[in-house]
Amino acid sequence: MDGFQRRREQKKVSILEAALALFLKHGVQKISIAEIAKQAKVSQVTIYNYFDSKHNLVHEVFLYYLDLMKEQFFQILDSQMTFPEKIKQIIFTKKEVANNIHEDFYQYIMKEYSTDANYFEKLYEEVALPRLIDLFNQGKQQRFVDPNLSNEAIIFFIQAMNKYIQREEVYQRILPLTEDIMNLVFYGIMGKREEES
Structure with a gap:
């Protein structure tokens, strides 16, 4: 150049x-x-x-904002942190993003997310999903994720949630729930175990 x-x-x-x-x-x-x-x-x-x-x-x-978020996500995944530390950092980052984004800009992002399916599907399938599977495999190796839980089940759960939040009536009210949703995704309804606290 x-x-x-x-x-x-x-x-x-x-x-x-x-x-x-x-x-x-x-x-x-x-x-x-x-x-x-x-x-x-x-x-x-x-x-x-x-x-x-x-x-x-x-x-x-x-698109620029998405790239910044992706890089931040990859920095967490590529770090030397343990699985629980990575999960905590991902949740903290999501909470910070949710707290520092204007509702109008968030609504625009979600509208783009739900209408520009090709770009997002490609980004999700080729970039995000393989990295998430790597993260959950790390969690299985470190005994923080049930090793009997199949990657297919994890993918199914993530994809179902992904499809659901693309609906306009959902993304219009999801921003205040970001931290709770991330906690559900990573810790389930049972919550964090004592050794993770």
Whole structure:
């Protein structure tokens, strides 16, 4: 990548970061291109040159945000933490995300999630699911997950939940329940065992 391309890419990332910060704090509807331009220290024309419209910018911010979340998730999975420590970190991260995201931006994310099925299915099947199975296999090896529990059952449970939260009447009310849902996914109804506390 030459200097021009690098500067162009850096400018695009700075626009995405500025827009993301504003969307997380204030939502999508209340933020104008002028406010994003001011935050990114670029002109409105520059934003339109990169993204054509606010709609396209919002979509690109959404994809950028997903990549950030994916990298954060992979850092946890690739760490030297034990299985329970990884689960606690995943739950903590989900809780932090839920606490720091504007309801309007969250609703936009979930609407994209439920309508752009091809992108999400590919990301889920090719990236997230294999890593989750690796995590649960680690949990089985470390005796934190029942070794008799099949990966097929785990996948079925995750996929069923995944399909359910794509429904509009569900994703509109799920944000405040994020921590409880993550606890259910990883600890079940019985809750954490004493040695994990």
